Amino acid sequence: MPEPTGAELAAVRERREQLREKYLHPKSTRSPSTARGIHHAAFVCRDVEETIRFYQDFLGFPLVELVENRDYTGSSHFFFDLGNRTLLGFFDFPGLDHEPYKETIGALQHMAISVTSEQFEAAKAKLDDAKVDYLGPDRGADDSLYFRDPNGMGIELYREVLGNFEGSELL
Template sequence: MKIGKIHHVAYRCRNAKQTVEWYQKYLGMDFVLAIAENEVPSTKAPDPYMHIFMDAGQGNVLAFFELPNSPEMGKDPNTPDWVQHIAFEIDSLDDLLATKARLEADGIDVVGPTDHTIFKSIYFFDPSGHRLELAVNTGTPDMARRLDDVKWQMLEEWDRTKQAPQHAAWMHDGSHS
């Protein structure tokens, strides 16, 4: 078996209607489907939910569940906020900067643009507290080849030492030019 693509990725949200409107307004995602049940189909648990699906482009679907009878949603207290996030690819640096300006104009805190050498990105949170990233690719084919050439060595070294391997230090030390 080989995976064809991700069918959808699902997260919890605080309010389904607010989530649909927010993703439409700030990320231009179309609302494509709503499913609501009073019983969970897979477990048969009596737990009403609203399951919404948003078009994230090119067949990618981002979905959310609103669960009104569950305790208030929280975060993993042992994982830093910057780790768990959803990253969306966009076409241009102009789009990145325009989106940043629109978010900030509405009082949404934005970090970045952050230069990752092979892409630039901004970070912010949706109304349910999910960290989002918008990224625009800036790397070259040579950069991609250089990273591909060392990925396995980096992984093996990390697995042995749990220290950051330096095979791709050029990405952040200014020597990538």
């Protein structure tokens, strides 16, 4: 992606500040959310078994269901437990030509998954042992690891309390 010019960067920053002023209400005046949380996020995978091995065996997210996709005969729909009653779902679509993953409008840039410090250190050791490329830890607090799953999706393991971002309580 080409780097923005100084003038473009200044305009983007000014627009961001305008949006913050217009829409980001102080915590004390925000209305409560009408949602209860994410039930599940569903993504497409190339290979069911490879995806299960990565998320369950490598990252430690238990597989909790594996059924046929009711909307596509022959396709599987399966779920992993991400904790706090949140599920991560996948579909496969046999016969579909899967292009390499790319960041684009409507695609996942990355998914940040909250983990404890112990889980963070264990995952970092596993990534190192498996020679999986990752970025991080970063942000000065050593709280993030960024890597790609077998499908090319960006995953961030985030050593941060749910509802917090970079040490600030958002909720």
